[in-house]
Amino acid sequence: MCRHLAYLGPPRSLAELLLRPPHSLLRQSWAPRDSRGGGVVNADGFGVGWYPAPGAAPVRHRTTSPIWTDVGFAEMASVTRSGAVLASVRSATVGMPLVATACAPFSDDGWLFAHNGAIRGWPDSMARFAEQLPVTDLLTMDAPMDSALLWLLLRRELxxxxxxxxxxxxxxxTVAEEVPGARLNLLLTDGEVVVATTWTHSLWWRSGEDAVAVSSEPWDDDPAWLPVPDHHLVLADRSGVEVHPLAPRWGVPI
Ligand code: GLN
Known part of the structure; x- marks a missing residue:
């Protein structure tokens, strides 16, 4: 399992958001509290995407280094501030490549996307979906892996x-119906809105003071953190959060 988070609110340093809290993403990378689906240490790289200013295109840092070994990032994080951030630490699914481009966030057209989970039977189980995409999308995908294919499918809809x-x-x-047992905690932002799902992995949210955070695990002991039940969708912006059951009434299957 990977761990991921998104934050929207008053600008804060990446270090304040990702490195300094008592149960930060940094700590979750080697001591997560709620591992499900195998894998405990998230040492196969990490990625951070942030919007340098409202409306600006996001900037990313992605690497195969564990977050705790990237001393350059730690220095940069203490002086880089943003009001919209999405980050992920990775525990690669067996069979997936170990390259920086397999680390979330995936990004195009101002969106940032992460996936915590795995798709059983990869790649055969996803062939039907891949066939729907232009071959140029497949030839230019970030990495031959489940999360990158999910991003191409989502990007097409967006x-x-x-x-x-x-x-x-x-x-x-749609993917859960086609591939039973797929683990699909997704996280998406455009810098103004965060959308997240629970599909077998943990997720929490906290909102207040013009800020919202959605995170695989609470990064501190603030009682304002609330768990998201499994099979739900979170819609969040700086003014609040809605949590809805993920039921077929949502949209038309792609
Ligand atoms: N399957 C994705 C990957 O290999 C996500 C893995 C995870 O959530 N542990 O990166």
Whole structure:
């Protein structure tokens, strides 16, 4: 399992968000509290995406180094501030490549995306979906792996103008139906809205003071953190959070 988080709110340093809290993403990378589905240490790399200013294109740092060994990132993180951040530490699924481009966040057109989970039977189980994509998408995908293919499928829907929540919900429900046992905690932001799903892995949220955070695990002991039940969709922005059951009423299957 990977661990991921998204934050929208007043600008904070990446170190304040990712490295310094008592149960930060840094700590979750080697001592997560809620591992499900195998894998405990998230040492196969990490990625951080942040919006340097409202409306600006996101910037990313992705590497195969464990987050605790990347001293350059630690220095940069203490002086880099943002009001919209998405980050992930990776425990690679068996059979998936160990390259920086397999580390979330995946990004295009101002969106940032992460996937905590795995798709059984990869790649055969996803062949039907891959066949729907232009071959140029497949030839230019970040890495030959489940999360990168999910991103291509989601990106296609977003480029059609589908609402973020509808696009994410449709993808989860369609893939889960086609591939029973798929683990699909997805996380998406455009810098203004965060959409997240629970599909077998943990997820929590906290909101207040013009800020919202969605995270695989609470990064401190603030009682304001609330768990998201399994098979739910979170729609969050700086003013609040909605949590909905992931039911077929969401969108049209892709
Ligand atoms: N399957 C994805 C990968 O290999 C996500 C893994 C995870 O959540 N542990 O990166």
């Amino acid at each position: 480029r059609k103008g589908t609402e973020l929540g509808d696009a994410v919900a449709s993808l989860v429900l």
